[in-house]
Amino acid sequence: MSLSREDVEKVSLLSRLKLSEDELVVMTDQMSRIIDYIDLLSEVNTDDVEPMTHAVEQFNVFADDVVHQSLPRDEALANAPKRDDECFHVPAVLGD
Amino acid sequence: MSESLPYKIVIGLEVHVQLATKTKLFCRCSTEYGNAPNTQTCPVCLAMPGAMPVMNREAFQLGMRTACALDLQIPLFTKWDRKNYYYPDLPKGYQISQFDLPMSEKGTLYISDPKGRFEPKDVGIIRAHLEEDAGKSMHDEANGKADSRIDLNRCGTPLLEIVSEPDMSSPEEAKAYLEELKLILSYLGVSDCNMQEGSLRVDANINLHIETKNGKIATPIVEIKNMNSFRAVERALHYEAPRQYDIWQETGGVIGEISKETRGWDDSAQVTRAQREKEDMSDYRYFPEPDLAPVTVTEAQIAEVKASLSELPQQIRKRLQADYKISEYDAEVIVNQGQATVDYYEALVSKVNDGKLAANWITQGVLRILKEQQIEIDAFPITTDRLADLLSAVQNKEIDTTRAKDVFEKLLESETSVADMMKEMGIEKVDDSAIDSLCRELLEANPKVVADLKAGKQQAVGSLIGQAKKKNPNIDPGSFRKLCLEIVQSM
Ligand SMILES: [Zn+2]
Numbered sequence: 001m002s003l004s005r006e007d008v009e010k011v012s013l014l015s016r017l018k019l020s021e022d023e024l025v026v027m028t029d030q031m032s033r034i035i036d037y038i039d040l041l042s043e044v045n046t047d048d049v050e051p052m053t054h055a056v057e058q059f060n061v062f063a064d065d066v067v068h069q070s071l072p073r074d075e076a077l078a079n080a081p082k083r084d085d086e087c088f089h090v091p092a093v094l095g096d
Numbered sequence: 097m098s099e100s101l102p103y104k105i106v107i108g109l110e111v112h113v114q115l116a117t118k119t120k121l122f123c124r125c126s127t128e129y130g131n132a133p134n135t136q137t138c139p140v141c142l143a144m145p146g147a148m149p150v151m152n153r154e155a156f157q158l159g160m161r162t163a164c165a166l167d168l169q170i171p172l173f174t175k176w177d178r179k180n181y182y183y184p185d186l187p188k189g190y191q192i193s194q195f196d197l198p199m200s201e202k203g204t205l206y207i208s209d210p211k212g213r214f215e216p217k218d219v220g221i222i223r224a225h226l227e228e229d230a231g232k233s234m235h236d237e238a239n240g241k242a243d244s245r246i247d248l249n250r251c252g253t254p255l256l257e258i259v260s261e262p263d264m265s266s267p268e269e270a271k272a273y274l275e276e277l278k279l280i281l282s283y284l285g286v287s288d289c290n291m292q293e294g295s296l297r298v299d300a301n302i303n304l305h306i307e308t309k310n311g312k313i314a315t316p317i318v319e320i321k322n323m324n325s326f327r328a329v330e331r332a333l334h335y336e337a338p339r340q341y342d343i344w345q346e347t348g349g350v351i352g353e354i355s356k357e358t359r360g361w362d363d364s365a366q367v368t369r370a371q372r373e374k375e376d377m378s379d380y381r382y383f384p385e386p387d388l389a390p391v392t393v394t395e396a397q398i399a400e401v402k403a404s405l406s407e408l409p410q411q412i413r414k415r416l417q418a419d420y421k422i423s424e425y426d427a428e429v430i431v432n433q434g435q436a437t438v439d440y441y442e443a444l445v446s447k448v449n450d451g452k453l454a455a456n457w458i459t460q461g462v463l464r465i466l467k468e469q470q471i472e473i474d475a476f477p478i479t480t481d482r483l484a485d486l487l488s489a490v491q492n493k494e495i496d497t498t499r500a501k502d503v504f505e506k507l508l509e510s511e512t513s514v515a516d517m518m519k520e521m522g523i524e525k526v527d528d529s530a531i532d533s534l535c536r537e538l539l540e541a542n543p544k545v546v547a548d549l550k551a552g553k554q555q556a557v558g559s560l561i562g563q564a565k566k567k568n569p570n571i572d573p574g575s576f577r578k579l580c581l582e583i584v585q586s587m
Contacts, residue, residue: 014379016182053175053197054390061389065117065154068124068138076137076248086133087245090184093233 002039003032103304105337106314107270108262109329111277112255113287114229114295115158120252121228122149122192122388127254129293133247141252143187148387155254156391158286159199159226160401162256165280165408166221168203170398175390176226179380184246185231193257195382198225199391205260205280206410207272210425219273220261229253250294256286262301267333274298274326275432279409283435291325298329303351304340315340316354320368323361332361336368412438420451429459436473437463440480447484448491457487461504478507485514494518494525496572526570534564534571535579549584557581 008028012019019027070076073086082089120127123140139147163170177195201223208216231251235244258277264270278296281287289296300323304315320336323329336359343349359368407415413427416438430441437458444454462483466473486503489495495503495518506517518524538560539546548556557580564571 010379014180014182014381053173054384055386056389058389059392061150062153062156063124063150065119065152066124067119067126070125070136070138071142073132073134076134076142082243084245087234087247088134088184089243090233090246091243092241093184093235093244 002035003028101337103306103337103341105265105267105333106262106303106305107264107267107333108301109260109264109270109273110299110301111258111260111274112229112297113162113258113281113289115155115254115256116285116287117152117154117158117254119152121152121155121226121254122252123147125249125252127250129295131249133245133249136249137251141187141248143189149192149385151388151391152254155226156199157401158254159224159256160393160398161284161405162258162281162286163200163203163224164398164402165284165405166200166203166205166224166258168200168221168224170200170393171197172393172395173197173390174199174393176385176388177382178385179227179382181380183230184244185233185248185251187231187248187251191228191230192385192388193227193382194225198223200224205273205276207269207276209268209272210428213268214266214272217263217269219263219269222259222261224256224258227255227257229255267330267337270300270333271326271330274329276409278326279432279434283406283409298323298326300329300333302333302336302340304337304344306341306344313344314351315344316349316351317356318368319356319358321358321360321371322363324363328361328363331366332368335366339368406435416441416451420445420455422451422455426452426455426459429463430455433463433473440473440476443480444484444487447480448487450487450491453487453491457483457504461501465508477509477511478504482507482514489514489518492525493572493575495523495570496574498573499523499569523570526568526572528575530568531571531576531579534567535560535576535583538563539580539583546584546587549581550587554581 005024005028008019008024008031011031012024012027077083077088080088114127117127119125120141123138125136125138125141128136140149160170174194175197176192178190179193179195180190182189203221203224204218205221206216206218207214229250229252231246231248233244233246236242260273264273278289281289281296287295291297300320301317302320303317306313306315318336318340320329320332323332358371360371361368409431413424413431416422416427416430417424430437440462441454441458444458445451448454462473462476462478466476483504486495486500486507490497490500503514503517503521503523506512506521507514510517512520542560542563545556545560557577560580561571561573561576564576565573
């Protein structure tokens with residue numbers, strides 16, 4: 001097992017996911033297998049390979065600083081589970 | 097002053113500056129401040145699935161300008177990363193920021209204090225990187241458990257995060273750093289630096305170094321947030337240093353044993369308070385932003401940006417002192433007002449050819465009025481032409497400084513020329529023979545004063561100046577005084 005149960009608990013907390021006991025066991029196993037699979041890459045000889053910082057061979061994609069029309073507010077808010085005429089509503093956020 | 101303290105203060109500052117673009121960093125929604133909530137959003141800044149960010153060219157340019165002005169090195173390759181955390185004002189669940197390859201690093205900012213409260217020094221800057229802002233959450237405290245409301249207009253606005261080395265050793269130095277940084281940013285025109293509107297935000301890291309019997313120790317680092325002015329930063333640091341010392345004396349807790357704490361400044365109570373930690377928030381799991389192409393820069397582009405920079409505050413201060421023979425203090429006052437005041441000063445000097453005189457009238461006259469009337473120099477009613485005419489009248493002794501100040505006040509309220517205004521106020525140059533006869537007349541009428549003057553009591557001439565001004569308000573007191581003394585000496 002490359003991942004411990006504690007690792008998965010921590011990641012689930014960071015992701016704001018509440019996992020049951022059973023789910024923790026399943027996720028620890030599944031995530032470990034994913035990590036082990038990716039770990040295969042470490043067996044490749046990379047001596048002559050330039051470090052890659054980005055997956056796409058594309059650079060300097062810019063847009064000009066010109067204002068475009070934003071969405072009408074009603075459309076911006078349309079998918080919100082909870083809202084009023086102006087804002088999204090979320091459970092109370094306290095003490096910034 | 098720090099010599100008397102039983103500790104050395106160590107301060108580092110993180111400043112977030114909103115760059116003066118028209119649109120957001122990764123979409124073309126407007127960044128205009130103060131509009132109705134959620135009227136400046138689009139699929140990109142709302143984090144709709146499939147929406148793709150595209151870098152704002154102007155934001156990158158403004159970042160480069162700032163970096164060059166702060167002597168930061170600009171690497172030829174830079175990329176963006178996702179900083180992952182969940183918060184309701186961050187719809188994507190990550191902020192696009194820069195982690196290991198920021199757009200600039202290793203710079204300096206020179207600070208000094210004309211009042212001499214600290215030695216001038218170069219404060220190191222670790223890095224300045226380009227990232228996006230979050231939205232705004234509003235909570236009605238009175239309403240207790242009610243929902244918070246989220247406005248995403250600000251979400252995606254370009255910020256430059258400028259991180260200093262922990263090089264400042266007093267709250268005064270920290271304030272000076274912030275003031276100089278703000279001044280540079282305004283000279284560059286890269287930000288409006290409006291703290292009330294959140295265009296400039298400061299977080300301060302502070303701890304203490306203490307010599308003990310067992311060697312030097314450092315107290316745990318505290319990050320202070322929620323400071324809404326530079327004065328608040330200075331006060332919060334003044335509060336925090338002795339507080340940390342007291343805690344250390346009580347607990348002996350040192351850096352490493354106790355983790356970094358975040359505290360908020362309560363301006364009304366003038367104290368810092370522990371803030372609830374967003375638990376485990378420090379693990380941001382950065383990884384490269386796959387939706388955004390990295391940026392490459394050439395040496396030629398960097399040179400071009402450097403060449404395009406206008407003169408910076410410290411360079412102007414030095415030049416004004418050298419060219420116009422004014423004091424470091426006067427240069428500081430004028431330059432700290434901004435480019436428009438420097439332009440006004442230089443226009444005035446070119447007309448009156450006396451740097452010191454022009455500086456005096458600006459620092460003591462013009463700036464006082466600007467403050468009283470809460471206006472900018474562009475709206476100041478006396479043009480440099482009119483003020484130069486007035487100062488020339490002073491230089492030619494057509495008017496003394498006290499009466500010139502009266503004319504100055506009148507000029508504020510009308511567009512009349514200086515010559516007309518002086519005529520209107522009955523001010524005209526008194527010719528030498530008139531001064532001479534008035535001197536002789538008053539000396540004759542005041543034998544006691546003559547006796548006092550002969551006995552060496554030069555201040556006795558004061559009463560004659562008073563009488564002379566009553567008889568003829570246009571008398572130049574300096575010339576009158578000099579002549580009286582000469583006449584008495586020859587008697
Ligand atoms: Zn947008």
